[in-house]
Amino acid sequence: MTITGELFIGNKTLKGENGTLTAIAAATGEALEGAFGGASQADLDAAAKLAFEAFFVYRDTKLEERAAFLEKAAENILAVGDELIERAMAESGLPRGRLEGERMRTVNQLRLFARVVREGKFQDQRFDPADGERTPPKPDLRLRKVGLGPVAVFGASNFPLAFSVAGGDTASALAAGCPVIVKAHPAHPGTSELVARALQKAVIDCGMPEGTFSMLHDSGYEIGGALVAHPLIRAVGFTGSRKGGLALMDTAAKREVPVPVYAEMSAINPVLLFPEALKARGDKIGEAFAASLTLGAGQFCTNPGLILAVEGEALEAFTAGAIKALKAIPAQTMLTPGICKAYQDGVARLVSHDDVSELAEGLEGDAYHGQAALFETTAASFLKDKSLHDEVFGGAGLIVKCADLAELETVVDSLEGQLTAALHITEGDHAAAKKLMPKLEMLAGRLLVNGFGTGVEVSPAMVHGGPYPATSDARTTSVGTMAIDRFLRPVSYQDMPVALLPEALQR
Numbered sequence: 001m002t003i004t005g006e007l008f009i010g011n012k013t014l015k016g017e018n019g020t021l022t023a024i025a026a027a028t029g030e031a032l033e034g035a036f037g038g039a040s041q042a043d044l045d046a047a048a049k050l051a052f053e054a055f056f057v058y059r060d061t062k063l064e065e066r067a068a069f070l071e072k073a074a075e076n077i078l079a080v081g082d083e084l085i086e087r088a089m090a091e092s093g094l095p096r097g098r099l100e101g102e103r104m105r106t107v108n109q110l111r112l113f114a115r116v117v118r119e120g121k122f123q124d125q126r127f128d129p130a131d132g133e134r135t136p137p138k139p140d141l142r143l144r145k146v147g148l149g150p151v152a153v154f155g156a157s158n159f160p161l162a163f164s165v166a167g168g169d170t171a172s173a174l175a176a177g178c179p180v181i182v183k184a185h186p187a188h189p190g191t192s193e194l195v196a197r198a199l200q201k202a203v204i205d206c207g208m209p210e211g212t213f214s215m216l217h218d219s220g221y222e223i224g225g226a227l228v229a230h231p232l233i234r235a236v237g238f239t240g241s242r243k244g245g246l247a248l249m250d251t252a253a254k255r256e257v258p259v260p261v262y263a264e265m266s267a268i269n270p271v272l273l274f275p276e277a278l279k280a281r282g283d284k285i286g287e288a289f290a291a292s293l294t295l296g297a298g299q300f301c302t303n304p305g306l307i308l309a310v311e312g313e314a315l316e317a318f319t320a321g322a323i324k325a326l327k328a329i330p331a332q333t334m335l336t337p338g339i340c341k342a343y344q345d346g347v348a349r350l351v352s353h354d355d356v357s358e359l360a361e362g363l364e365g366d367a368y369h370g371q372a373a374l375f376e377t378t379a380a381s382f383l384k385d386k387s388l389h390d391e392v393f394g395g396a397g398l399i400v401k402c403a404d405l406a407e408l409e410t411v412v413d414s415l416e417g418q419l420t421a422a423l424h425i426t427e428g429d430h431a432a433a434k435k436l437m438p439k440l441e442m443l444a445g446r447l448l449v450n451g452f453g454t455g456v457e458v459s460p461a462m463v464h465g466g467p468y469p470a471t472s473d474a475r476t477t478s479v480g481t482m483a484i485d486r487f488l489r490p491v492s493y494q495d496m497p498v499a500l501l502p503e504a505l506q507r
């Protein structure tokens with residue numbers, strides 16, 4: 001398939017004329033096939049108008065039809081074939097195996113939401129009958145949840161498939177009955193085009209209203225901001241930097257009618273190593289940590305960037321295991337030259353920090369590669385300098401040595417909201433771990449034992465979220481079936497004649 005560089009506005013495609021964006025090969029910095037035309041305000045208005053009109057039809061589609069549409073989208077993505085993987089590899093620098101896995105995660109995520117739609121429980125229908133005998137008399141009340149309206153989705157740079165055009169935000173919004181306008185991420189515009197074509201075809205194949213899906217490219221910041229500000233947009237899904245998420249939250253809050261922005265932003269995902277676990281298998285945990293830290297060049301928001309443990313011989317065994325493993329890990333291509341530069345700057349800040357020691361580096365690589373790095377500091381230094389709490393997006397980890405478990409708890413208390421917190425324990429650590437549980441529940445959206453948070457399972461019981469700044473709203477998740485709740489709101493019907501009730505509430 002030729003990459004046309006076009007915008008997807010409802011069922012049409014057209015070349016945007018508001019500047020041009022070029023796709024860059026992550027490994028070489030060279031231009032790839034396709035010049036992508038940036039959307040204008042008029043293009044955005046056209047997509048938003050179609051989405052708003054489509055909403056009134058799409059929200060009332062039969063659940064079976066909506067589910068079949070999501071399944072068709074999954075089928076069409078698979079039908080793009082290897083071209084999708086090849087293009088995503090070139091644009092992101094991520095390896096084939098990872099992208100093939102990510103494609104199946106994306107497809108299965110759409111299929112999972114199809115099952116959620118078919119089941120219908122997300123509508124949360126409630127019936128509370130009238131009671132005229134009660135004092136005061138009680139009205140007949142019925143409730144169901146409805147879609148919020150058109151949703152803007154910002155694709156993520158680090159997951160060109162599972163968190164982008166047809167990723168979790170899009171799948172959950174479409175499942176909720178909300179049309180979607182995607183702002184493609186400039187790191188993978190060609191991949192975005194191939195997926196957008198599959199989604200647009202699914203809309204047409206399944207006879208969904210035109211405007212159920214659109215996708216725009218932005219040659220600067222202008223259209224992304226204007227999309228969030230657009231009065232016909234009713235919610236926003238975003239995965240990316242804290243700076244970007246905050247800017248979009250600010251735009252949404254300043255609208256005449258503010259709308260929710262579900263932003264998944266930065267995290268350093270603390271890993272707590274408890275004494276008995278360290279004694280039993282410190283070196284093995286160290287090796288596993290090095291592997292998780294450097295997965296996908298460390299470009300995961302769930303990356304385990306912070307190790308907390310009590311200093312001593314057992315911690316040294318962990319550190320030795322991690323150093324040995326890390327030194328053998330090849331540098332990997334990073335997603336974009338900009339992300340690579342930000343990573344190198346972050347590492348350089350740690351290298352030159354007076355209170356931080358560099359323990360090891362991974363193998364050296366080429367210009368656009370991220371070289372893994374491991375650092376250590378003391379709890380006192382970490383508590384003193386808040387800049388050490390900042391995410392370094394990539395394969396850099398920081399070990400914080402604590403005098404005892406009480407000091408480790410003080411460090412936990414000092415942390416910002418996180419996506420995950422991992423505990424490495426044996427049975428002998430249970431009492432110490434249990435004591436920390438209430439604090440950890442306050443800290444993170446997902447608590448996990450004897451593992452690392454990278455690789456989020458798409459499940460009904462998953463929370464991929466957490467207190468600010470991990471996300472903009474700790475009550476939600478961006479992965480798993482509960483993600484649908486972000487794009488729904490409840491409506492109550494009081495003493496409504498049956499003829500006026502939505503079909504699902506007529507009984």
Ligand SMILES: NC(=O)C1=CN([C@@H]2O[C@H](COP(=O)(O)OP(=O)(O)OC[C@H]3O[C@@H](n4cnc5c(N)ncnc54)[C@H](OP(=O)(O)O)[C@@H]3O)[C@@H](O)[C@H]2O)C=CC1
Pocket residue numbers: 154155156157158183184185186218219220221222223224225239240241242243244245247248264265266267300301302338339342343393
């Ligand atoms: N924790 C995490 O999960 C992740 C963190 N990051 C962090 O983000 C850094 C940059 O990566 P990137 O993925 O580009 O993330 P960004 O947050 O910079 O960008 C994400 C998306 O939001 C858009 N955007 C950002 N700021 C604005 C704004 N003010 N107005 C309108 N649109 C905006 C971008 O558009 P455009 O680029 O067209 O301007 C892009 O489409 C990384 O180095 C890393 O630190 C990145 C990915 C995931």
Ligand SMILES: O=C(O)CCC(=O)C(=O)O
Pocket residue numbers: 156158159163239299300301302453454455456457464
């Ligand atoms: O670990 C994962 O599978 C998902 C990570 C993620 O959401 C992200 O890096 O943006």
